Amino acid sequence: MSLCAVKPDEAGAGDSFPVAENLCTIVSNDWVNEEYRLLIVDAPAIALAAKAGQFFHLMCPPDGESGNFLRRPMSIHRIDREQGQLHFLYKVQGSGTRGLATLGQGDTLDALGPVGQGFTLPRGTQHVVMIGRGVGLATLAPLAQEAVAAGAKVTAILSARMASLLMAEDALRSDGAEVVIVTDDVGNSDTTSLEALLRRVHADRPIDFVATCGSKRLTRLLQDFSTEFGIAGQVALEQRMGCALGMCFACVMPFRNTAADGTRTVGYRRVCWDGPVFNLEETVL
Amino acid sequence: MSLCAVKPDEAGAGDSFPVAENLCTIVSNDWVNEEYRLLIVDAPAIALAAKAGQFFHLMCPPDGESGNFLRRPMSIHRIDREQGQLHFLYKVQGSGTRGLATLGQGDTLDALGPVGQGFTLPRGTQHVVMIGRGVGLATLAPLAQEAVAAGAKVTAILSARMASLLMAEDALRSDGAEVVIVTDDVGNSDTTSLEALLRRVHADRPIDFVATCGSKRLTRLLQDFSTEFGIAGQVALEQRMGCALGMCFACVMPFRNTAADGTRTVGYRRVCWDGPVFNLEETVL
Amino acid sequence: MTDLSVRIGDITLANPIMPGSGTLAEGMADVFDLSRLGAIVTKTFTDDLREGNAPPRVAELQNSTLFSIGIPSKGTDYYLNKTVPFYQKFNTPIVASISADTTEGFGALAAKLSDSGVVAIEANISCPNLKKDGLAFGMDPVATEEVIRAMKAATHLPVWAKLSPNVGDIAVIARAAENGGADALVTANAMLAMAIDIETWQPRVANLMGGITGPATKPVIMRMVYQCAQAVSIPVIGCGGVSNAADAIEYMLAGATAVQMGTQSFVQPTAMVKLLDDLTAYCERRGIAKVSKLTGAMRMFSPEQLARQGSL
Amino acid sequence: MTDLSVRIGDITLANPIMPGSGTLAEGMADVFDLSRLGAIVTKTFTDDLREGNAPPRVAELQNSTLFSIGIPSKGTDYYLNKTVPFYQKFNTPIVASISADTTEGFGALAAKLSDSGVVAIEANISCPNLKKDGLAFGMDPVATEEVIRAMKAATHLPVWAKLSPNVGDIAVIARAAENGGADALVTANAMLAMAIDIETWQPRVANLMGGITGPATKPVIMRMVYQCAQAVSIPVIGCGGVSNAADAIEYMLAGATAVQMGTQSFVQPTAMVKLLDDLTAYCERRGIAKVSKLTGAMRMFSPEQLARQGSL
Numbered sequence A, B: 001m002s003l004c005a006v007k008p009d010e011a012g013a014g015d016s017f018p019v020a021e022n023l024c025t026i027v028s029n030d031w032v033n034e035e036y037r038l039l040i041v042d043a044p045a046i047a048l049a050a051k052a053g054q055f056f057h058l059m060c061p062p063d064g065e066s067g068n069f070l071r072r073p074m075s076i077h078r079i080d081r082e083q084g085q086l087h088f089l090y091k092v093q094g095s096g097t098r099g100l101a102t103l104g105q106g107d108t109l110d111a112l113g114p115v116g117q118g119f120t121l122p123r124g125t126q127h128v129v130m131i132g133r134g135v136g137l138a139t140l141a142p143l144a145q146e147a148v149a150a151g152a153k154v155t156a157i158l159s160a161r162m163a164s165l166l167m168a169e170d171a172l173r174s175d176g177a178e179v180v181i182v183t184d185d186v187g188n189s190d191t192t193s194l195e196a197l198l199r200r201v202h203a204d205r206p207i208d209f210v211a212t213c214g215s216k217r218l219t220r221l222l223q224d225f226s227t228e229f230g231i232a233g234q235v236a237l238e239q240r241m242g243c244a245l246g247m248c249f250a251c252v253m254p255f256r257n258t259a260a261d262g263t264r265t266v267g268y269r270r271v272c273w274d275g276p277v278f279n280l281e282e283t284v285l
Numbered sequence C, D: 001m002t003d004l005s006v007r008i009g010d011i012t013l014a015n016p017i018m019p020g021s022g023t024l025a026e027g028m029a030d031v032f033d034l035s036r037l038g039a040i041v042t043k044t045f046t047d048d049l050r051e052g053n054a055p056p057r058v059a060e061l062q063n064s065t066l067f068s069i070g071i072p073s074k075g076t077d078y079y080l081n082k083t084v085p086f087y088q089k090f091n092t093p094i095v096a097s098i099s100a101d102t103t104e105g106f107g108a109l110a111a112k113l114s115d116s117g118v119v120a121i122e123a124n125i126s127c128p129n130l131k132k133d134g135l136a137f138g139m140d141p142v143a144t145e146e147v148i149r150a151m152k153a154a155t156h157l158p159v160w161a162k163l164s165p166n167v168g169d170i171a172v173i174a175r176a177a178e179n180g181g182a183d184a185l186v187t188a189n190a191m192l193a194m195a196i197d198i199e200t201w202q203p204r205v206a207n208l209m210g211g212i213t214g215p216a217t218k219p220v221i222m223r224m225v226y227q228c229a230q231a232v233s234i235p236v237i238g239c240g241g242v243s244n245a246a247d248a249i250e251y252m253l254a255g256a257t258a259v260q261m262g263t264q265s266f267v268q269p270t271a272m273v274k275l276l277d278d279l280t281a282y283c284e285r286r287g288i289a290k291v292s293k294l295t296g297a298m299r300m301f302s303p304e305q306l307a308r309q310g311s312l
């Protein structure tokens, strides 16, 4: 986020700040498959300014007896400015997400955000290829929307253990992406098959931007591929967070830095503040 | 409670213990006036064994964001063995009782008990006079039931700021007590008026047992009265509690002890274990 | 069938759960069969009669409580003639807890318990040492060692040192207790704390300060249990914020041989029984035949894991 | 109109609320106007560059958190050229926080800040004293006094001693800091704690131990603030588990002149602003014209009240 977000003429005015504890009203919060739920909320203007790759830090209701003290980070899955709604796609994993699952229509969700650095599509990008696995698809979906709106072709490669566990497939298609499905079942989701697929796609229609989320294996694959072909690419990462605002320094991961003189070092960056979207070549796995 | 409650032949059998974390189902939990609510629950057999003057230690749901870590003590207000129900009459005062107020029909109340020493009516008691003020009436009401059932006449003097704040009036009458109402409004609730009233009642029909709850002033009045006329009497006290089972020693208050040789000392007793009902002459105010 | 037994020196307990001193009394026998416990630790008593602190003695905190009971005591005769016989009705080893104002006092009282039927004596050294400017025995390694030594000289019974957490270096105190001959450590008593009512502007307990107990205290005491277990060879019994089996397992992984539960028994009197059931279920799920294998079984991060630098 | 101003020595703050060091950074300016704060305390930095601890650096606890950040630092130049100018955009006094490995290092770094524009320097003495077997400066009264003395000799700026709570007698450390010339105390940094994952059997933070922060810590730190305020004449700033105005008022009644909020800002970033609004409302309701009147205003129980022995 910009370090100069406070507009001097509006200093003190409550609603001139780009990040807020947005009180959103639940529209629906239903299972989309065995493990994942889709949370749709009516959201205020500040929240609707979110970009693909950004996230919110959600206050989760208690799960039975144990409260959830810290917020949980969740990517924007869909920004629907027409309807004034945000979508979150989340796996019910532990205490926080179980608490989230208890929210029903009409309830209030306190969503701090939007925060983080989203995807940056270079101007004039022609062909975006995104590969996602599991809930990584949740984070990539809004990139498809933005890329199509920017005039790029989008090829979305969705990987899952089996086809029934896929998510976001229909939404991606209706957003204008070409969807390719690979599964462990069928046996075409392994690294070798995917590498071959990428080469075919690139030969068919040159890729100039790749993006991924949710799998080290896929990230490594894209790092190698983008290096080989000189393609720009980004990855959305995850790390345990305290504040999501760049203050606590809990969420660091190692990244490659290249100094002005070319020396390369590895140092920590905050995933919430410098990311969660990072350039592929800087990411250390 | 008896120190030998564990029946040797049933040692280990879960339901042979006289005190339990009773899971009760809420029947209703409604306002009876501006400050007080009446909580009616379906209760299991262990809970229904409660006697007048005993209480339960209630687990209170969270009040908004702050949980209620410790349980809250509440007297039995009514034991309805026919319906298998317990009644609690409680003032909504702070975090715990606000949490209690959120329980609705069908919800579960975890009520630890029954605990404490209840009222002990001497055999052959003829005329019980009880004086209660505010929520003290909640605690005295079941004594009226038990006394009438034991063949005594019961005169219940209910004191309040104004008549509209009275509670339990109708229930007491239908239990067979004669109800006398005194209020600050009317100006007959002061100590002098009450003392005169007691003398008239006693002259009219000798009192052989007095009981009170909820007011130091009334307790002192009854102490003096019972001493003058040699009448047995008890008071139900309150003190901040940790465990309600006689374990933590938080709930002590001072009481007069008379040794075998007649020497009198003042020492602490646990209100939850040795009380909450105590003999008037031992109570130090 | 999980073997829940644990050894504290020469004593074998059927399971690793027992109440913290001062948190279980006769009334618990009305709730469940006390024979289910690994041991019964009784409330600290002194040889002399004491009333304890003025009330209010308890204030509710968030996920914890502030207690300031003092050490009310009915004396030694009452303990020997009333308290011990009551608990002997159950098949559970009894551990006495004693306090005194002087080192000699600890020794003398320990001697009186030698034939009482208790299996061990817990030395509650969190009380002030009146011969040494009122600083608690447990805050002074020299005093700690002297008290334990005096008790070991006075009785054949095992002596458990119940440590005070209100120190800068608990490992030093732990070693002092071990040097004095302690057979086990109980880590720890309650941390000194305070709360003020912002409407009355008065302290929420009459004694101004009290001990904070309950789940909120667990992470600090967990660190102390680890430090003690690293510092000594004798068993360490974890005590602080245990509310369920997960807490007991965590303490054991940190180095505890057994655990004590205090405040949670006020919230849920059957909690110790539930803990044993859930502990058994955990061991069965994980294929752990003996619960004692959990003691000290925490695994540090490997260099590889640290190099991967903790990415999820 | 309530006067929220407070004086910390020669510094007047518009109100008594500021962030704890390490819990506010530039990102907060995206949420509310930092001019509303009484002061801005920045994250501890060292003269040398440091990466800090390996992740995971955070684990959620009940009503609290376990943090093990280490002291990542971008060095002095970055602080002077980037950090201070950023915060100078607001009408809020800036307090630097520094750390070093030696007494001399503290002095040298303090000197570098003399003309930086900050109004005071917080000495983070919770870090290990490498010249004295790694024991934290703040656990040793002699080292504490020496560090403060060195800093006072090196700069005209006021020096606030941020105390470590991991000591047996915090009043001794408080007096040592005062003797060294400290202008105020910040009581306190985080208590050392530990948590273990019972499924992986590994520590929940990579560094094994961390600091426990948040509401669960308040009662212990409250007692320390009281003890410090009783022990010294300089102002004491309360820090530990402040989440709302009630907590701030409680700390002030205990003896604090001002308070710092840390972890709650992660849960509710606007919490400090809300605190100020609620603090003002409380003072208006109680007819308190100056919030500074709350400092040390706790009232003990009277002999009569104790004689009535706390019956409700």
Ligand SMILES: Cc1cc2nc3c(=O)[nH]c(=O)nc-3n(C[C@H](O)[C@H](O)[C@H](O)COP(=O)(O)OP(=O)(O)OC[C@H]3O[C@@H](n4cnc5c(N)ncnc54)[C@H](O)[C@@H]3O)c2cc1C
Residues within 6 Å of the ligand: A055, A070, A071, A072, A073, A074, A075, A076, A088, A089, A090, A091, A092, A093, A094, A095, A096, A097, A098, A135, A138, A139, A237, A238, A239, A240, A241, A276, C312, D060
């Ligand atoms: C930037 C970002 C975006 C994310 N977007 C999504 C999303 O769109 N959909 C989705 O299902 N999940 C997403 N996650 C992961 C999500 O935050 C975790 O699944 C969630 O925090 C788990 O919380 P829990 O209490 O249910 O699980 P628990 O396992 O009980 O969590 C325990 C603690 O660890 C933290 N934690 C556990 N897993 C993760 C994780 N993967 N990332 C960060 N913290 C974790 C929790 O926040 C909590 O503090 C995202 C994570 C990050 C960092």
Ligand SMILES: Cc1cc2nc3c(=O)[nH]c(=O)nc-3n(C[C@H](O)[C@H](O)[C@H](O)COP(=O)(O)OP(=O)(O)OC[C@H]3O[C@@H](n4cnc5c(N)ncnc54)[C@H](O)[C@@H]3O)c2cc1C
Residues within 6 Å of the ligand: B055, B070, B071, B072, B073, B074, B075, B076, B088, B089, B090, B091, B092, B093, B094, B095, B096, B097, B098, B135, B138, B139, B237, B238, B239, B240, B241, B276, C060, D312
């Ligand atoms: C044996 C006994 C029987 C009682 N029976 C009744 C009853 O039938 N109806 C009723 O309305 N009230 C009764 N009370 C009082 C009732 O327990 C308190 O009103 C209640 O605990 C207040 O809790 P709170 O969190 O709502 O209020 P808060 O004022 O926020 O309470 C704060 C803390 O103080 C304790 N506390 C506050 N007031 C009292 C009190 N008077 N007695 C004991 N603890 C207190 C609370 O339990 C809590 O831990 C009884 C108390 C005792 C000891």
Ligand SMILES: Cc1cc2nc3c(=O)[nH]c(=O)nc-3n(C[C@H](O)[C@H](O)[C@H](O)COP(=O)(O)O)c2cc1C
Residues within 6 Å of the ligand: B242, B247, B248, B249, B250, C020, C021, C022, C023, C043, C044, C067, C069, C071, C097, C124, C162, C188, C189, C190, C212, C213, C214, C215, C217, C239, C240, C241, C242, C260, C261, C262, C263, C264
């Ligand atoms: C009400 C109460 C009374 C206590 N009495 C004693 C005591 O007499 N002797 C003692 O060594 N510890 C005593 N303790 C401390 C406990 O044994 C235990 O160390 C502490 O409560 C921490 O455990 P917990 O967090 O599980 O409650 C008492 C604690 C409470 C809450």
Ligand SMILES: Cc1cc2nc3c(=O)[nH]c(=O)nc-3n(C[C@H](O)[C@H](O)[C@H](O)COP(=O)(O)O)c2cc1C
Residues within 6 Å of the ligand: A242, A247, A248, A249, A250, D020, D021, D022, D023, D043, D044, D067, D069, D071, D097, D124, D162, D188, D189, D190, D212, D213, D214, D215, D217, D239, D240, D241, D242, D260, D261, D262, D263, D264
């Ligand atoms: C993420 C994090 C980072 C911290 N960094 C520092 C630091 O750099 N210097 C310091 O003196 N204290 C640091 N602290 C301690 C806080 O300033 C404060 O003393 C502590 O968190 C207690 O306050 P709280 O309970 O309100 O969070 C840090 C605390 C947290 C949670």
Ligand code: FES
Residues within 6 Å of the ligand: A240, A241, A242, A243, A244, A245, A246, A247, A248, A249, A250, A251, A252, A270, A271, A272, A273
């Ligand atoms: S989560 Fe706090 S800095 Fe990223």
Ligand code: FES
Residues within 6 Å of the ligand: B240, B241, B242, B243, B244, B245, B246, B247, B248, B249, B250, B251, B252, B270, B271, B272, B273
């Ligand atoms: S409340 Fe624990 S002894 Fe009475």
